[in-house]
Amino acid sequence: DSDPVGFDSLDLNERRGRSTDAELDRRDGTRTSEALTPAAAARDEFQEELVIRPLHSGDIYASFQFRTLWDTDFLQEGQKVSHYRLFPKSLGQVLSKFSVRELHISFTQGFWRTMQWGQPFIPSPPGAELWVWFHDTVSDVDGNWKELTNVLSGIFCASLNFIDLTNTVQPSASFKPLGLGNATDHRFLRYATLPREIVCTENLTPWKKLLPCGSKAGLAVLLKSEKLFHSSFHSQAVHIRPVCQDEQCTSKAWELRQTLNVVFDLYTAGQGKKEWSLFKMFSRTLTEACPLATSSKVYVDITDNPELFELSPATPLLSQAVVLGDRRTYSVYDLSRAETFGQLRSLNLLLRWKGDGEMLRPLLHAERYVAGFGLQTGEIHTVIYNNHPYRAFPVLLMDSVPWYLQLYIHTLTVTSKSRDNKPSYIHYQPAKDRHRPHLLEMLIQLPPHSMTEVTVQFERALLKWTEYTPDPNHGFYVGSSVVSALVPSMVAMNTNFTQDQPLFSSFVPVKEESSYFVRVYTEPLLVNLPTPDFSMPYNVICLTCTVVAVGYGSFYNLLTRTFQVDEPSLPLAKRLANLIRRIRGVPLLT
Amino acid sequence: MSHDLLQMHLKAVISCLVIVLYKVHTTKAGQFFSSGHTNNWAVLVCTSRFWFNYRHVANTLSVYRSVKRLGIPDSHIVLMLADDMACNYRNPKPATVFSHKNMELNVYGDDVEVDYRGYEVTVENFLRVLTGRLPPSTPRSKRLLSDDRSNILIYLTGHGGNGFLKFQDSEEISNMELADAFEQMWQKRRYNELLFIIDTCQGASMYERFYSPNLMALASSQVGEDSLSHQPDLGIGVHLMDKYTFYLLEFLEEVHPASQANMNDLFKVCPQSQCVSTPGHRTDLFQRDPGSVLITDFFGSVRKVEITKDTINLTSPVEPPIKRSGSSDIQIESLTYVDQLPVAEIIHQKPKQKDWHPPDGFILGLWTLILLVFFQTYGIKHLKHIF
Numbered sequence: 010d011s012d013p014v015g016f017d018s019l020d021l022n023e024r025r026g027r028s029t030d031a032e033l034d035r036r037d038g039t040r041t042s043e044a045l046t047p048a049a050a051a052r053d054e055f056q057e058e059l060v061i062r063p064l065h066s067g068d069i070y071a072s073f074q075f076r077t078l079w080d081t082d083f084l085q086e087g088q089k090v091s092h093y094r095l096f097p098k099s100l101g102q103v104l105s106k107f108s109v110r111e112l113h114i115s116f117t118q119g120f121w122r123t124m125q126w127g128q129p130f131i132p133s134p135p136g137a138e139l140w141v142w143f144h145d146t147v148s149d150v151d152g153n154w155k156e157l158t159n160v161l162s163g164i165f166c167a168s169l170n171f172i173d174l175t176n177t178v179q180p181s182a183s184f185k186p187l188g189l190g191n192a193t194d195h196r197f198l199r200y201a202t203l204p205r206e207i208v209c210t211e212n213l214t215p216w217k218k219l220l221p222c223g224s225k226a227g228l229a230v231l232l233k234s235e236k237l238f239h240s241s242f243h244s245q246a247v248h249i250r251p252v253c254q255d256e257q258c259t260s261k262a263w264e265l266r267q268t269l270n271v272v273f274d275l276y277t278a279g280q281g282k283k284e285w286s287l288f289k290m291f292s293r294t295l296t297e298a299c300p301l302a303t304s305s306k307v308y309v310d311i312t313d314n315p316e317l318f319e320l321s322p323a324t325p326l327l328s329q330a331v332v333l334g335d336r337r338t339y340s341v342y343d344l345s346r347a348e349t350f351g352q353l354r355s356l357n358l359l360l361r362w363k364g365d366g367e368m369l370r371p372l373l374h375a376e377r378y379v380a381g382f383g384l385q386t387g388e389i390h391t392v393i394y395n396n397h398p399y400r401a402f403p404v405l406l407m408d409s410v411p412w413y414l415q416l417y418i419h420t421l422t423v424t425s426k427s428r429d430n431k432p433s434y435i436h437y438q439p440a441k442d443r444h445r446p447h448l449l450e451m452l453i454q455l456p457p458h459s460m461t462e463v464t465v466q467f468e469r470a471l472l473k474w475t476e477y478t479p480d481p482n483h484g485f486y487v488g489s490s491v492v493s494a495l496v497p498s499m500v501a502m503n504t505n506f507t508q509d510q511p512l513f514s515s516f517v518p519v520k521e522e523s524s525y526f527v528r529v530y531t532e533p534l535l536v537n538l539p540t541p542d543f544s545m546p547y548n549v550i551c552l553t554c555t556v557v558a559v560g561y562g563s564f565y566n567l568l569t570r571t572f573q574v575d576e577p578s579l580p581l582a583k584r585l586a587n588l589i590r591r592i593r594g595v596p597l598l599t
Numbered sequence: 600m601s602h603d604l605l606q607m608h609l610k611a612v613i614s615c616l617v618i619v620l621y622k623v624h625t626t627k628a629g630q631f632f633s634s635g636h637t638n639n640w641a642v643l644v645c646t647s648r649f650w651f652n653y654r655h656v657a658n659t660l661s662v663y664r665s666v667k668r669l670g671i672p673d674s675h676i677v678l679m680l681a682d683d684m685a686c687n688y689r690n691p692k693p694a695t696v697f698s699h700k701n702m703e704l705n706v707y708g709d710d711v712e713v714d715y716r717g718y719e720v721t722v723e724n725f726l727r728v729l730t731g732r733l734p735p736s737t738p739r740s741k742r743l744l745s746d747d748r749s750n751i752l753i754y755l756t757g758h759g760g761n762g763f764l765k766f767q768d769s770e771e772i773s774n775m776e777l778a779d780a781f782e783q784m785w786q787k788r789r790y791n792e793l794l795f796i797i798d799t800c801q802g803a804s805m806y807e808r809f810y811s812p813n814l815m816a817l818a819s820s821q822v823g824e825d826s827l828s829h830q831p832d833l834g835i836g837v838h839l840m841d842k843y844t845f846y847l848l849e850f851l852e853e854v855h856p857a858s859q860a861n862m863n864d865l866f867k868v869c870p871q872s873q874c875v876s877t878p879g880h881r882t883d884l885f886q887r888d889p890g891s892v893l894i895t896d897f898f899g900s901v902r903k904v905e906i907t908k909d910t911i912n913l914t915s916p917v918e919p920p921i922k923r924s925g926s927s928d929i930q931i932e933s934l935t936y937v938d939q940l941p942v943a944e945i946i947h948q949k950p951k952q953k954d955w956h957p958p959d960g961f962i963l964g965l966w967t968l969i970l971l972v973f974f975q976t977y978g979i980k981h982l983k984h985i986f
Binding site: 118155156159160162163164166167168170171181182185186187188189190191193205207208209210211214215233234235237238239253257258259260261403405433434452478479480493494495517518520526543 | 648692693695705707708709710711712713714716717718719734736737739740741767768769933935937938939940941942945948
């Protein structure tokens, strides 16, 4: 059967295709009778990690990463994969059915404030974002994309089925694959965002069910929705890509990373006190590692320790990692060792602030806003800041604007330091009404310590009355711009690929030591389109009918009305008298 | 005197009969097949948008919660919520939807799967779910895969009027459309028995037009009456639930999977003294007597269990041959990651070779017009002067 999602069993445990036994012996791969060759006993392993980074504004940033690594190749000829252990079956079937090479999907609530919080480990735009690289054996990419979005909308309980050709673009230079590969023909890439997509517990529930331990053991017990959504920023993502199996990199392995980034606000979740603990953040403490995990660790960023804050319980394990161009020191709590939990058999980290400090200014950040007034025209301004004191570097700006904002590309200006800055590469695909959005990609060289502004004017289109949403006065969203850059790094980055690198530093592959790749998302825009007044059809009918009645009625009367003199009717006595007078033949009374 | 004797005799006969019938019913097979259904489905729809309609989402989620608690799994529930209240920016307690003031009961919970949300809740999608006419790429969780042995519970809530129910403040479904949809379901054998509950103003008008068999309907108010909301919460700032569903939830909280409560108890939920409106029900299309229909026939779930005393021998597992990925004689080259921002490559990127399309109609028409006008003014005999 070709159904990629779920099957006919009513058993709740098996609904997500998860094998529930945690034993490590190999199971028989010849379960399905139609398998041509028995599936190889492929190894898969699971690692989980939590990184806690206190932010200078008093907020705290927690980043969960769950990685399942599976040494198999779905798309190899003659190998039908039917035995899933740690890798979720629902995603595996989706990958093989649609010949997906890479899949990145993220659901975000809130906006990442780069200037206050620094750079995130894994960036994501507000709303839902999905970008997929298909294999070059696929003949109908658009058909596969449409079906894939529908299947994913069922898996994640999100309205991803609203992704269609009117909001899908094919970037020509951005979003290169994050996994292994050599050929990158951008015809096999599709990118779409839904900035309006709401993220709530119904998206977290299926996401948690994809984990091998579910939310019962390990770090996932901390994921309680009541606390996670009471935050300034919440982002959950699934990234699937092929990676190297080992250091020699001779064979591929599939990597599934589930990441969850959350920033807890000092005032709403922290009650104003600069003191954070696991219990305060998540209303839970850690009691054990996931039994299926080969490594389960908690990292706390103590680079600013001990001047800035104190951490308890203390741990002797320290680790240094170069991440986002900076060398940071981390305290490591290894959950697979029993002594981490202490006598109470539970781990509750406590961080207490002692003073305020200076935050390192992020080298790259971007903003976007709409200028202008009225409901006819407007101007989109994208501002990119390069805060490096002496180095210039190129950035790739990708803008995807829906068709109902008609861009006038002849008004596009790129200025840095109040001088014109000509991009070295421009790719523009104009929109087609109701078929395609605008796609604008530019490679801009940012001078050091400068602000670059990209402006383009647009006109708002009139939609057909059936195309408006049920609440059109809210406005229409325009997805975030994506700024991708190789930012010069202050510290030499690690280009070696080793298995024991912490997960947060090994997400983006590093090719050269002097720079690191970063992707910055701007704010989404909310524009009002000229909206008819839907709420008063009754009043319109009344008004129209009144006008028609008064106008046409008067006209009709003018043409057809004649005046006749009407004798007033006599009172009864006079009428009787007239009767007698008529008989007598005498003139009547009036 | 003889009348009393007759009555006594009658009572004795009846009690004997009752004992005999009771004995019949205690046999497991008889009990299992008496209801006639083998699986349960639920379609729960909230049709209102905007924050002040919080209570409609709370209504739907309370029925969802009861139905899940009594055993229907998420794969058999189609939950449609027209707007998001839990993670709404106006909600002072995110990821919660409360049904009782003082925030006693969070009906949203930690394990909820909403199948249709936001703009997807439309009349068209609702009717497609009921009749099964969905596009082929619709995932299973969004389909109502019922068969002729399914008992379906359909719960609708929102703003309604005499003969219609408003969806998302922009469209309506009429009672005739609903009746026709149920008839389509009957003709396609998509249900065994169907319980329809509606909590809107003038809700009884929605079931007036039903004409398919095996339908039982309940409504929170009669035609001409409004269904009222229960309590506002000063912390959240809106009314939390409607009266009818509030008392329905209270009633359902007492029901457990083995409960023997029947439909007559459900009809008594929320009398006029509590609800202000008069709840109505309709059972004339239903074959069985409502007193014999258990609440769990619709709100709970039937698990078919066959107990066998035979033993089954499992064959010993076959060790699969260890298959090496790739043979050893092929040159294995190391794979590399792709460059994330290859600046030089991008700058010298050739523009995409677009496939040549023949000129479309407009261009062809334009050129035809130009040529026609030209030849008309100048005549065909001048053609040789041009070429």
